[in-house]
Amino acid sequence: MPATWSVIKNRHDGNGEVDLSATPDILFTRAFHRPTGLTADEEVWLVVTGLSARGDISLNGEFLGVVSPEDLTTGFDITSRLNLRNELELRLFAHGVFADENERPVWDSICLEMRTAD
Numbered sequence: 515m516p517a518t519w520s521v522i523k524n525r526h527d528g529n530g531e532v533d534l535s536a537t538p539d540i541l542f543t544r545a546f547h548r549p550t551g552l553t554a555d556e557e558v559w560l561v562v563t564g565l566s567a568r569g570d571i572s573l574n575g576e577f578l579g580v581v582s583p584e585d586l587t588t589g590f591d592i593t594s595r596l597n598l599r600n601e602l603e604l605r606l607f608a609h610g611v612f613a614d615e616n617e618r619p620v621w622d623s624i625c626l627e628m629r630t631a632d
Contacts, residue, residue: 564622
């Protein structure tokens with residue numbers, strides 16, 4: 515979801531003037547299916563890059579970890595946690611985003627990577 519904070523805030527209140535101190539976090543969810551054709555020597559990693567706010571990330575209700583803008587790329591091995599149908603949750607703590615950052619993207623990419631197990 516390539517979007518800026520101003521787009522997110524406009525969806526939130528209709529005018530882009532959300533007081534982020536009063537709206538401390540924003541929840542993003544995404545449903546996806548387990549990748550098909552995985553072999554025994556493949557792992558599935560959830561990779562987050564270019565995040566612009568600190569937050570928590572969960573898969574199927576299970577906490578994976580904390581993500582932060584200080585980490586350019588964060589990855590989680592989710593192979594053993596995958597179901598046929600999955601739900602990813604990213605809760606961003608938007609209180610660290612200031613008005614002069616409204617045109618900053620929320621993140622660069624959140625994707626699944628198939629890797630060969632070591």
